[in-house]
Amino acid sequence: MxxxxxxxxxxxxxxxxxxxxxxxxxxxxxxxxxxxxxxxxxxxxxxxxxxxxxxxxxxxxxxxxxxxxxxxxxxxxxxxxxxxxxxxxxxTNDVSWGRLLNDLGRLIPDRVWVTSYSGSINRPDFTAETPSTEIGSLAFAGIAFAPPDVAAWLRVLDSDQFPAVVGTWATGLTESAIGEVETVNFGSTTNLTPEALSGRLLERIPVIP
Missing domain, CATH: 1.20.5 (Single alpha-helices involved in coiled-coils or other helix-helix interfaces)
Structure with missing residues (x-):
């Protein structure tokens, strides 16, 4: 449709x-x-x-x-x-002389006594690659009753009991006497190690956080 x-x-x-x-x-x-x-x-x-x-x-x-x-x-x-x-x-290389000699006084053999001493400090070498193991020297004049007593002195200074020095030797042994007692005069030199340092440098530098 x-x-x-x-x-x-x-x-x-x-x-x-x-x-x-x-x-x-x-x-x-x-x-x-x-x-x-x-x-x-x-x-x-x-x-x-x-x-x-x-x-x-x-x-x-x-x-x-x-x-x-x-x-x-x-x-x-x-x-x-x-x-x-x-x-x-x-x-730098500041030595505590009082402590050093006080420690030494307790170790001196009975048959040895020191009549004089002198010490010197090495000038620090800031250009060295490694720090020196010897910071100075110490020289003594002493009296002993016999050469074996001088040997005992050398053994004491080079022992672990006194690490502040190293390489001790004796020179100029001469016979002497005190009254009727025979003695030996001697000289002795040793090298100071870092153990002899006072440590005052670190004590005087404050720690800054």
Whole structure:
């Protein structure tokens, strides 16, 4: 059966135009919505970047303030290093003579006594690759009853009981007498080791945390 369209052609065209218009309006609204979302997202990114830049600027300002505050500390550190260097020159190879002779006095053999002594300190060599094991020397003049007593003296000074010296030897043994008692005069020289150091250098340098 043949279908007969009773709607006028003009009305049909108007309906189709309205549909197209509605479609265009809907598409425009969707476009505007998408554009708004993109704009808001970009604005948020810009705000985040500006906030990060502000935070970094504040960090930089704080770091600069810290650097300025440390300027005085650097000067103080240089003064401290200079004072330590001066103290080091004064007390390097500083020997505790009182302790050294007191320890020696407890070890001298009964048949030996010291009549005089003299000591000297070597100038430190700061260019040496390894520190010297001998920091100075010590010379004695003494009296013993017999040569074996001088040998006992040498054994005592070169023993582990007295590590402050090493390489002791005797020279110039001559016979003598005290009244009717025969004696032997002798000279003796030994080398000082780092065990003879006073340790005052480390005691006078404060520990800075």
């Amino acid at each position: 043949r279908t007969i369209n009773l709607i006028p052609q003009e009305s049909k065209r108007q309906g189709e135009s309205r549909k197209r218009m509605v479609g265009l309006v809907a598409a425009g609204l969707i476009y505007l919505l998408i554009l708004g979302v993109i704009t808001v997202w970009r604005q948020g990114s810009v705000d985040d970047a500006e906030a990060e830049a502000l935070r970094q600027q504040q960090v930089n300002q704080q770091l600069q303030a810290d650097v300025n505050a440390l300027a005085g500390a650097e000067d103080l550190s240089r003064e401290f290093d200079a004072a330590v260097a001066t103290l080091g020159l004064a007390l």
